[in-house]
Amino acid sequence: MEITLKGDKEFDEIPSLRTKCLRINLNENIYGTFAEIGAGQETVRQFFRAGGASGTIAKAMSAYDKAFSDAIYGIEDDKRYVTEARLRKMLDHEVNLVEERILRESHPNKMFFAYANTVATIDFAKKYKGHGWVGIKYQVDPTQGYNEIVLHLRFKENDARLQQETLGILGTNLIYGAFYKYNEPKKLLRYLYDHLDKDQVEIDTINFAGPVFEDVDNRLMSLQLVKNGMTDAVMFAPDGNNVLPARVLYKKNILALRGSFRPVTKVNMDMYKKSYEMFIKENKVDTDKTQVIFEITLSNLRAEGEIDEQDFMDRARLLCSLGQTVLISNFQEYYKLVEYFSQYTKARMGLAMGVNNLVDIFDEKYYRHLSGGILEAFGKLFFKDLRVYLYPMQNEDGTITDSENLKVHPRMKELYKFFKYNGKVVDITDFNETTLSVFSRTVLRMIANNEDGWEAMLPEGVSNLIKEKSLFGCETEQVHLGE
Numbered sequence: 001m002e003i004t005l006k007g008d009k010e011f012d013e014i015p016s017l018r019t020k021c022l023r024i025n026l027n028e029n030i031y032g033t034f035a036e037i038g039a040g041q042e043t044v045r046q047f048f049r050a051g052g053a054s055g056t057i058a059k060a061m062s063a064y065d066k067a068f069s070d071a072i073y074g075i076e077d078d079k080r081y082v083t084e085a086r087l088r089k090m091l092d093h094e095v096n097l098v099e100e101r102i103l104r105e106s107h108p109n110k111m112f113f114a115y116a117n118t119v120a121t122i123d124f125a126k127k128y129k130g131h132g133w134v135g136i137k138y139q140v141d142p143t144q145g146y147n148e149i150v151l152h153l154r155f156k157e158n159d160a161r162l163q164q165e166t167l168g169i170l171g172t173n174l175i176y177g178a179f180y181k182y183n184e185p186k187k188l189l190r191y192l193y194d195h196l197d198k199d200q201v202e203i204d205t206i207n208f209a210g211p212v213f214e215d216v217d218n219r220l221m222s223l224q225l226v227k228n229g230m231t232d233a234v235m236f237a238p239d240g241n242n243v244l245p246a247r248v249l250y251k252k253n254i255l256a257l258r259g260s261f262r263p264v265t266k267v268n269m270d271m272y273k274k275s276y277e278m279f280i281k282e283n284k285v286d287t288d289k290t291q292v293i294f295e296i297t298l299s300n301l302r303a304e305g306e307i308d309e310q311d312f313m314d315r316a317r318l319l320c321s322l323g324q325t326v327l328i329s330n331f332q333e334y335y336k337l338v339e340y341f342s343q344y345t346k347a348r349m350g351l352a353m354g355v356n357n358l359v360d361i362f363d364e365k366y367y368r369h370l371s372g373g374i375l376e377a378f379g380k381l382f383f384k385d386l387r388v389y390l391y392p393m394q395n396e397d398g399t400i401t402d403s404e405n406l407k408v409h410p411r412m413k414e415l416y417k418f419f420k421y422n423g424k425v426v427d428i429t430d431f432n433e434t435t436l437s438v439f440s441r442t443v444l445r446m447i448a449n450n451e452d453g454w455e456a457m458l459p460e461g462v463s464n465l466i467k468e469k470s471l472f473g474c475e476t477e478q479v480h481l482g483e
Contacts, residue, residue: 014194017169020176021050029142030179031102032113033094034060036171037069038082038132039119039164043171058098082120084244087133087150090116095137095146104142112146113138115175119167121160130155130163131246134171136178140212147210149178151192152244154202166200182212189224204231205244218242219316223309226298226330233329233340235293240320248325249344252291255279256327256337257352260440261296261315263466264322267391267435269459272324274428275352275389284348284385294324299332314471318462333366335381348385355393355401358425362408362416378415388425394436402427 015023024030025047034044034057044060047053063069069081073089080086094114102110119132135150153170155163173192181188185208192203203225208216222234222242237243257272272292280287296315298307316326331337334351341349360366361381367374392402403425408416419425438457446454447466455463465471 014191015176017046017172017195018050020172021047022052024176024179025050025052025056028055029109029111030056030113031058031098031107031110032056032115032138033058033098035090035094035114035116036060036062037064037090037116037118039117039121039160039167042164042168043115043117043175046168046172058102059094082118082132084133084150084152086118087116087135090114090118091135091137091148091150109142111139111142113175113178115171117167117171121163122155122158126158129158130160132167134167134174136175138178140179140182144211147178147182147212148208149174150207151203152205154204155200156202157200162200166196169195170201185213185216185221186224189221189230190228193230198229202231204234205242207242217313219313220309223312223328226328227307227309229330232331232336233327236316236320236326236328238320238323238325240317243325245327246344248291249293249341251345251347252289253279253285253347253349254291254293254341254345255350255352256293256295256341258295258297258334258337258357261294261319262311262440262444263315263458263471264294264318264462265435265438265440265443265457266432266459267438268440269322270432270435271352271354271391271428274430275350275391277430278389278426278428279350279387282348282350282387286347289347292324293327294319295327295329295331295337297329297331299330314469317469318465318471321461321465322459333377334361335377338381338386348387350387350389352389352391352428354391355406358388358390358403359406359408362412364409364412374412374415378419382419382424387423389428390425391428392431392436394433400436 034041036043041060041062044057047057063072066081073086073093076083076086091114094116095112098112098114102112113136115136117132117134119130120128121130122128123130131152131154133150133152135148137146137148139146151174155166157163157166170192173194177188177191181191189206206221206225207218208221219236219240219242225231226234233245235243235245235248237248255276257268257275259268261268276292279285280290296312298312312328316328319326329337329340331340338349338351364374367377370376372379390403392400394400403420404427443454443457
């Protein structure tokens, strides 16, 4: 019996890598294949080292040569190898081989699995850090169908050997979590970082599928990645599904709109439509390569306590229902958002925002943590080909505030004039005056108080979705920077 002493505290005891591998190896029913491309046989090495692997590992392989890889898994349409499509082909191929070669009649209790990764580690010039797709397709009951966990990672270390070791640890954590933590997917996510630090690797996309994950909302799981600090941002496509940000943003012209969107209103959509019309007329903007992003930030709610996950997902659902791509991020300041986009594109960008947002950008208090203060932030914000499209604000007396008459702090006045004079801030002039008096907080209050008339303030179809899903009905309003 384990001894406990007075004053002992409960904590999660993290099994060692060897313990994780050994527990799987010693289970006579877990049996499958390891297929690893691009970074060596780093995951399966952990299982070989632990001992007892002969009853677990059917095959370990690395189709490192492209010709061999194509011969086994086929050729991708885009001729790329480090892709989700490639990973899924690997998983399907290896599971099918196990099913063909190991007869169920002779092994009725076997739970088959295939673990795979396709990875590019850091290049010799250390220009590209490296990334990869990792996944497992497996059973927890031989009579059930297969489950899948597929994730995308980005390496942060600057040495290929260290990245290989990190991959091996992450792969081991994934396999162990898949078998022994599948009933607690949120914990499974956190346990992926056992024996790892978030400075070593970033997980920016994850998807669960299969019988044991029927009740798992992949969007909520992606939100956990941001909450847990595993990544800075996750993205949802208009169909509501998770999507890899790099796939959407790569070499694109980007127009971004930040807001609470609680709920999305006619003024939000008018700002989007009018700024988009201006953006696509700019030089260096290719309409066919332009991506609009509606961004919601988690950062401001962290100081107020626990984040309401479902509330954020409701907002994302409404935006997706309007055909928009949604980014949920950890970025408080706009310059961090622009830096994030700059990882994927060098093309021209635009930010559409209201007057209050722009005034906030010129508030020094948000940049005290930077050694260069607001000048450093503005260097990061505007050094790219970026332009701000400013949506006007209607004051209580009926007057309009725009870029010509807005007031920033006296110390910032000349700095603001510099950006205004150089065309970095332009007014949206063709706006819908009837929507200027619409505010999300007003709509939310009317919904909460069961008042009439709020439906007319929202885009077509949004009010019906709110009623059908009972969204925002009894929740307390949250205030966001940039609303």
